[in-house]
Amino acid sequence: MASKILKQVARIVTAQRKREGGGFMVRRPLPSGSVDYADPFLMLDHLGPVFYGPGEAVGAPDHPHRGFETVTYILEGEFEHHDSHGNHGILKPGWVQWMTAGSGVIHSEMPSDKQLKEGGNFHGFQIWVNLPAKDKMIRPRYQDVPPESIPWFESSDKHTKIKVIAGEVEDVKANIDTHTPIYFLDLRTTGKYSLHIPESMDAMVYNYHPTDILVGQEKTRVAESQLAILRHRGEPVTFEAVEDAEGGEGKKEARVLILAGTPIGEEVARYGPFVMNTDEQINQALIDMRSGSFGSIPGSSERMRKTNEANNLRRQAGKQ
Numbered sequence: 660m661a662s663k664i665l666k667q668v669a670r671i672v673t674a675q676r677k678r679e680g681g682g683f684m685v686r687r688p689l690p691s692g693s694v695d696y697a698d699p700f701l702m703l704d705h706l707g708p709v710f711y712g713p714g715e716a717v718g719a720p721d722h723p724h725r726g727f728e729t730v731t732y733i734l735e736g737e738f739e740h741h742d743s744h745g746n747h748g749i750l751k752p753g754w755v756q757w758m759t760a761g762s763g764v765i766h767s768e769m770p771s772d773k774q775l776k777e778g779g780n781f782h783g784f785q786i787w788v789n790l791p792a793k794d795k796m797i798r799p800r801y802q803d804v805p806p807e808s809i810p811w812f813e814s815s816d817k818h819t820k821i822k823v824i825a826g827e828v829e830d831v832k833a834n835i836d837t838h839t840p841i842y843f844l845d846l847r848t849t850g851k852y853s854l855h856i857p858e859s860m861d862a863m864v865y866n867y868h869p870t871d872i873l874v875g876q877e878k879t880r881v882a883e884s885q886l887a888i889l890r891h892r893g894e895p896v897t898f899e900a901v902e903d904a905e906g907g908e909g910k911k912e913a914r915v916l917i918l919a920g921t922p923i924g925e926e927v928a929r930y931g932p933f934v935m936n937t938d939e940q941i942n943q944a945l946i947d948m949r950s951g952s953f954g955s956i957p958g959s960s961e962r963m964r965k966t967n968e969a970n971n972l973r974r975q976a977g978k979q
Contacts, residue, residue: 667875669890670694674705674865680719680768681966682973684709688865688886697863697888698922699839701727701787701934705867705884708735708782712976715778716770717969720962723953724760725944726795727934728788730843731756732824736781737771743954746801753806755824757835761790761797763944763953769962775969784867784916786843791923792936794838808834818850819898826919828854842919848872849912851899858893862919872913873899881915 672694674686686705689697718738731738731750738750743765750756758766774781790797812821812831823833826842833843842856856862864874864887874881874889876897881887889896900910928935933944947953 666877666879667889667891667894667896668877668879668881668887670888671879671881672886672888674884674886679704680722681717682970683717686884688884689863691886694886694888696927697861697918698924699789699841699920700863700918701789701927701929702785703787703865703886703916703918704785705865706781706783706785708780710780711770711774711778712972713776713778715969715973715976715978716774716781717966717973718769719767720769720966721765721767721956721959722932723763723765723944723948724758724932725763725935725947725953726940727760727790728838729756729758729760729766730784730786730788731758731768732784732786732843732845734782734784736779736783737774738783739769739771741767741956741958742799742801743956744799748801748803750803751805753809755802755804755809755835757802757804757825757837759790759794759797759800759838761795761799763947764799765953765956767956767959767962769965775965786918787934788837788841788920789923789927789934790838792925795935795940802835804835810834814850814852816850818900819846819848819852821846821852821854839923840921842917844917845914846898846917847912847914848898849900849910851897853895853897854917855895856889856891856893856917856919857921858891859921860919861922862889862891862896862917863887864889864898865916865918866913867916868912868914870911870913871901872915873897873901874915
């Protein structure tokens, strides 16, 4: 008797374009009109790929966060971050920043001086991850992780490589510490690979590359800018590259992000950059921010000046 093929892709969501931060465009599949929250993931933004001329790059000047984590993953270009606790660094290609906002922080994410002066490509992602109630008011924390500290898994047939940012793939384990069980993987394949995801985790797959990919035992085709919500039931999820439609030899490389996590299962109250459990906690976050208890970052007006100048340059070039 033939084995039953399980349908593992429950829903496909297409990312919507939205202007964020200091004026940059993102593709956002989560939240969307049909999927507001994928516990514990609150948001997935695909930044770029975009080419900036000299002086045109923009970021996200000073803004607050409380009650969750922001995860930034850079593929191309550079971001420079500052915060109200005195932290500072530059994220370059391959870097990941896992920031726990916790009790509250003012954060700035701007193009580095090099990116702003020279221009060039920028491509990356930002993901918002919820925190359980017991951790929402913990002290803010940064994990700035260079590419050499992020392990890769390679399949035995050499056709699949997976960057293990959080979680594990077979015997390869990530170095990043998370507050709840989470998988964050960058899978690239020219073949076929079946990934085990713990049954306790809800999972989704985002295709950030122009090449389609077949996902699940039923081989659902997922195109660029589409998010596949999985129903895997603890069964291995198959990822398969498609044949080259242009008649080339073999298969084109497919690239996807895989996000999976154990649901927190708590009430979510959210207002802009604040994610708490009740409306009263949101109101308190607003009071605390307005009172100045989140602190501030020196140089705020200079960052806004650079942002306004970059937007003016892009408008003059017809890029807005």
